[in-house]
Amino acid sequence: MRFCPRCGSVMYPRMKDGKLQLFCPRCGYVLNVDDEDVEAYKVKRKVEHSPREKIIVVEADKAPSTAVLLKGQVRCPKCGADEVYFWMMQTRAADEPPTRFYKCKVCGYTWREYA
Numbered sequence: 001m002r003f004c005p006r007c008g009s010v011m012y013p014r015m016k017d018g019k020l021q022l023f024c025p026r027c028g029y030v031l032n033v034d035d036e037d038v039e040a041y042k043v044k045r046k047v048e049h050s051p052r053e054k055i056i057v058v059e060a061d062k063a064p065s066t067a068v069l070l071k072g073q074v075r076c077p078k079c080g081a082d083e084v085y086f087w088m089m090q091t092r093a094a095d096e097p098p099t100r101f102y103k104c105k106v107c108g109y110t111w112r113e114y115a
């Protein structure tokens with residue numbers, strides 16, 4: 001988990017032109033990650049994968065305190081609202097990318113997206 005150096009929000013990884021970037025959904029800050037950093041990032045995720053996470057996975061549909069409110073970026077597939085909470089969670093093997101969760105602020109509909 002990395003935090004935006006500008007606004008302190010949780011940043012999430014995305015692929016751009018074949019390169020991994022960390023992207024801040026709140027202020028749009030983009031951090032380019034070189035190959036060494038990618039390895040460091042993966043190792044860090046493995047270390048973070050503790051038995052405690054399994055308890056969190058059971059409650060995966062509840063937005064954690066680290067959830068970020070996205071406005072105008074994602075639409076709820078159920079009611080069409082564009083204010084949606086976003087967070088990521090490791091639900092599979094530690095070396096797999098984390099699952100992205102979204103929860104509609106308006107109707108509470110929660111869905112997930114595998115990276």
Ligand SMILES: [Zn+2]
Pocket residue numbers: 004005006007008009024025026027028029
């Ligand atoms: Zn930011």
Ligand SMILES: [Zn+2]
Pocket residue numbers: 076077078079080081104105106107108109
């Ligand atoms: Zn909704």
